Amino acid sequence: MRVNTVFPFLSSPWARFLAGTCVFSLFLGMTAHAAPKPLLKPNETACCMTDAGVRVCGDTFPDQCNGRAIQIYNRQGLQIRAIAARMTQEEKAAIAAKERKEKEERLAVQEQRRKDQALLDTYSSVRDIDQMEDRAQSDIKKDITDLFNRISSAQKKRREMEQQKSEAESLSEYEKSLRIADKEIEELEDLLASKRKDLNQVRQRYDRDRKRYLELIGGRQQ
Numbered sequence: 001m002r003v004n005t006v007f008p009f010l011s012s013p014w015a016r017f018l019a020g021t022c023v024f025s026l027f028l029g030m031t032a033h034a035a036p037k038p039l040l041k042p043n044e045t046a047c048c049m050t051d052a053g054v055r056v057c058g059d060t061f062p063d064q065c066n067g068r069a070i071q072i073y074n075r076q077g078l079q080i081r082a083i084a085a086r087m088t089q090e091e092k093a094a095i096a097a098k099e100r101k102e103k104e105e106r107l108a109v110q111e112q113r114r115k116d117q118a119l120l121d122t123y124s125s126v127r128d129i130d131q132m133e134d135r136a137q138s139d140i141k142k143d144i145t146d147l148f149n150r151i152s153s154a155q156k157k158r159r160e161m162e163q164q165k166s167e168a169e170s171l172s173e174y175e176k177s178l179r180i181a182d183k184e185i186e187e188l189e190d191l192l193a194s195k196r197k198d199l200n201q202v203r204q205r206y207d208r209d210r211k212r213y214l215e216l217i218g219g220r221q222q
């Protein structure tokens with residue numbers, strides 16, 4: 001038996017088989033990551049244009065054509081297919097941005113359709129919109145009237161306190177009472193401003209609903 005003196009562990013047939021398998025697997029791993037070049041069929045020619053404006057052709061892919069737009073011709077000189085140029089990072093980013101925008105537009109259209117259907121399901125006529133708006137405004141207007149009265153009462157009370165300054169037991173207690181009255185009035189005025197804002201939002205909402213509803217039914221008054 002011949003003994004491998006360089007790698008003694010490869011002396012047995014089984015060891016040599018395993019070693020060969022490992023080398024072959026390593027080769028496959030290395031070649032799997034290599035980008036394969038497209039293959040030309042017999043009688044086909046590949047051509048491209050260089051940066052210098054020179055047209056280069058060959059029966060194999062010219063090195064100058066790497067990453068460029070390539071045209072494939074048959075032996076009659078007719079173009080039979082083409083390979084697009086490799087995109088730059090900027091071009092890839094532009095395409096990705098375009099796809100995002102198109103997706104956002106599709107979702108916006110779907111959302112508008114959903115809202116339109118909900119609008120048609122909610123109202124059977126323009127009169128329905130008017131009645132619902134009146135009810136929504138009525139509650140807020142009641143709150144506004146109540147706040148007006150409370151503010152008026154609080155302001156009247158404060159004026160009376162000012163007139164009774166001389167009767168106060170101490171100046172510090174008098175000033176404290178004024179601060180409490182001022183804070184109460186300020187809080188009520190903030191609530192009033194908030195209710196006015198709510199009322200304006202209700203008007204805007206029903207105005208939008210009314211306008212869109214008329215658009216959806218073709219402007220027919222009901």
